[in-house]
Amino acid sequence: xxxxxxxxxxxxxxxxxxxxxxxxxxxxxxxxxxxxxxxxxxxxxxxxxxxxxxxxxxxxxxxxxxxxxxxxxxxxxxxxxxxxxxxxxxxxxxxxxxxxxxxxxxxxxxxxxxxxxxxxxxxxxxxxxxxxxxxxxxxxxxxxxxxxxxxxxxxxxxxxxxxxxxxxxxxxxxxxxxxxxxxxxxxxx
Amino acid sequence: xxxxxxxxxxxxxxxxxxxxxxxxxxxxxxxxxxxxxxxxxxxxxxxxxxxxxxxxxxxxxxxxxxxxxxxxxxxxxxxxxxxxxxxxxxxxxxxxxxxxxxxxxxxxxxxxxxxxxxxxxxxxxxxxxxxxxxxxxxxxxxxxxxxxxxxxxxxxxxxxxxxxxxxxxxxxxxxxxxxxxxxxxxxxxxxxxxxxxxxxxxxxxxxxxxxxxxxxxxxxxxxxxxxxxxxxxxxxxxxxxxxxxxxxxxxxxxxxxxxxxxxxxxxxxxxxxxxxxxxxxxxxxxxxxxxxxxxxxxxxxxxxxxxxxxxxxxxxxxxxxxxxxxxxxxxxxxxxxxxxxxxxxxxxxxxxxxxxxxx
Numbered sequence: 001x002x003x004x005x006x007x008x009x010x011x012x013x014x015x016x017x018x019x020x021x022x023x024x025x026x027x028x029x030x031x032x033x034x035x036x037x038x039x040x041x042x043x044x045x046x047x048x049x050x051x052x053x054x055x056x057x058x059x060x061x062x063x064x065x066x067x068x069x070x071x072x073x074x075x076x077x078x079x080x081x082x083x084x085x086x087x088x089x090x091x092x093x094x095x096x097x098x099x100x101x102x103x104x105x106x107x108x109x110x111x112x113x114x115x116x117x118x119x120x121x122x123x124x125x126x127x128x129x130x131x132x133x134x135x136x137x138x139x140x141x142x143x144x145x146x147x148x149x150x151x152x153x154x155x156x157x158x159x160x161x162x163x164x165x166x167x168x169x170x171x172x173x174x175x176x177x178x179x180x181x182x183x184x185x186x187x188x189x
Numbered sequence: 190x191x192x193x194x195x196x197x198x199x200x201x202x203x204x205x206x207x208x209x210x211x212x213x214x215x216x217x218x219x220x221x222x223x224x225x226x227x228x229x230x231x232x233x234x235x236x237x238x239x240x241x242x243x244x245x246x247x248x249x250x251x252x253x254x255x256x257x258x259x260x261x262x263x264x265x266x267x268x269x270x271x272x273x274x275x276x277x278x279x280x281x282x283x284x285x286x287x288x289x290x291x292x293x294x295x296x297x298x299x300x301x302x303x304x305x306x307x308x309x310x311x312x313x314x315x316x317x318x319x320x321x322x323x324x325x326x327x328x329x330x331x332x333x334x335x336x337x338x339x340x341x342x343x344x345x346x347x348x349x350x351x352x353x354x355x356x357x358x359x360x361x362x363x364x365x366x367x368x369x370x371x372x373x374x375x376x377x378x379x380x381x382x383x384x385x386x387x388x389x390x391x392x393x394x395x396x397x398x399x400x401x402x403x404x405x406x407x408x409x410x411x412x413x414x415x416x417x418x419x420x421x422x423x424x425x426x427x428x429x430x431x432x433x434x435x436x437x438x439x440x441x442x443x444x445x446x447x448x449x450x451x452x453x454x455x456x457x458x459x460x461x462x463x464x465x466x467x468x469x470x471x472x473x474x475x476x477x478x479x480x481x482x483x484x485x486x487x488x489x490x491x492x493x494x495x496x497x498x499x500x501x502x503x504x505x506x507x508x509x510x511x512x513x514x515x516x517x518x519x520x521x522x523x524x525x526x527x528x529x530x531x532x533x534x535x536x537x538x539x540x541x542x543x544x545x546x547x548x
Contacts, residue, residue: 157423163431175420177435179460179470
């Protein structure tokens with residue numbers, strides 16, 4: 001479209017939009033963070049929990065490679081608004097328990113220690129004084145498992161399953177390889 | 190008006206224009222980290238570009254500038270900012286529109302002239318009118334949404350937005366006439382431009398030609414495939430070597446399939462029936478004497494040209510005394526019953542004679 005093809009109304013509209021946009025640009029020039037919902041600290045802890053749920057093993061990469069944390073982050077921001085509070089208050093509770101029981105943050109613990117901690121959390125046995133919030137431990141754990149599974153096995157368009165890794169691990173033909181059937185019509189004629 | 194005021198206003202206007210133009214020029218020449226990626230939503234795209242083989246090419250070379258397409262570009266780019274604020278668009282939601290894909294594709298030719306010419310000379314340069322107004326096809330099968338899986342991967346709409354009537358009875362027409370000549374298979378259908386890859390380097394030494402071969406061989410082994418597939422359903426790319434390699438069959442016999450990952454891209458659109466029988470539907474997987482060959486062994490990747498493909502493997506001065514180009518196959522004669530993709534020794538020779546000679 002050339003300027004000469006543009007109506008006066010169109011020109012004015014775009015001009016106003018342009019000036020308005022330029023004025024809004026400084027609000028976009030903030031420091032980049034890949035997280036939409038999580039803070040950096042929450043994301044690191046949550047990524048470690050996801051890797052516990054689907055670890056990298058002999059069968060292939062786990063939740064970290066698949067970018068499950070990005071799925072959970074995106075969904076909490078855009079869709080699962082009802083679960084936000086659980087994560088926001090639950091992750092610090094997990095960290096408090098990790099520090100109280102083992103002296104360091106969850107993500108810094110040995111893999112087997114992390115497993116033990118999550119097993120305790122699943123059965124609601126993390127120390128109540130350290131947990132210190134009204135989020136149900138077992139319920140939070142099962143939500144985390146559910147979301148991790150979704151992020152690992154769901155479509156990558158929702159933020160996880162990077163490079164369709166779980167589909168490949170399952171030898172799933174995806175994208176589905178099947179041709180059209182018009183030649184069958186031709187052969188029938 | 191007083192002359193002095195008039196000159197003062199003119200001077201101010203000239204200075205304002207000069208400052209704006211030089212600012213604009215400086216903005217376009219600057220490092221994208223300081224310009225395009227200062228919008229946080231562009232950052233992930235920038236990070237991908239920084240590890241791609243196109244990392245030495247500035248954003249504007251492919252995406253244009255705010256004024257490279259005149260008023261249209263200004264409107265588009267200011268609209269992006271408004272959409273971002275009003276609809277809370279995130280980086281993962283940002284896609285080029287089909288118009289932008291086609292505009293960007295035209296700029297690919299600034300460097301890849303040869304590839305573009307080859308592409309234009311082949312079947313993959315088909316336009317919307319060629320595919321969606323094809324009477325023979327439409328009479329046989331109603332156009333439907335899945336056509337876009339391979340034809341019009343970046344089309345923003347459904348089949349009802351594109352043509353009418355959506356039935357086996359024509360006459361058909363493309364609703365937006367401007368789309369008729371747009372390509373349905375663009376560079377970006379098979380290439381993810383921001384995909385991570387190394388750039389090619391000059392040989393470290395020219396002293397020993399043999400060493401150049403091995404150096405290049407090692408470098409190529411570490412490079413990612415150049416192709417990937419744009420998956421319309423998910424609006425994302427999958428690198429060729431991450432695509433599934435289908436198990437293919439000739440009857441009940443499982444065929445040997447080339448490990449060349451590029452073939453996995455071809456088979457996504459040149460696909461077999463659900464039983465994965467070679468040669469069914471749109472599939473061209475070689476069986477018979479050519480079993481195990483990759484599409485690219487005979488077809489040039491951009492033009493799909495297969496002229497002279499025989500001589501790539503069968504010497505012109507044939508070792509066995511046969512001229513493969515004039516044998517009774519579909520390479521020589523389109524009416525030949527011996528399809529070059531599936532021709533077997535026994536299509537021309539008596540099986541018992543062959544066995545006897547082998548023994």
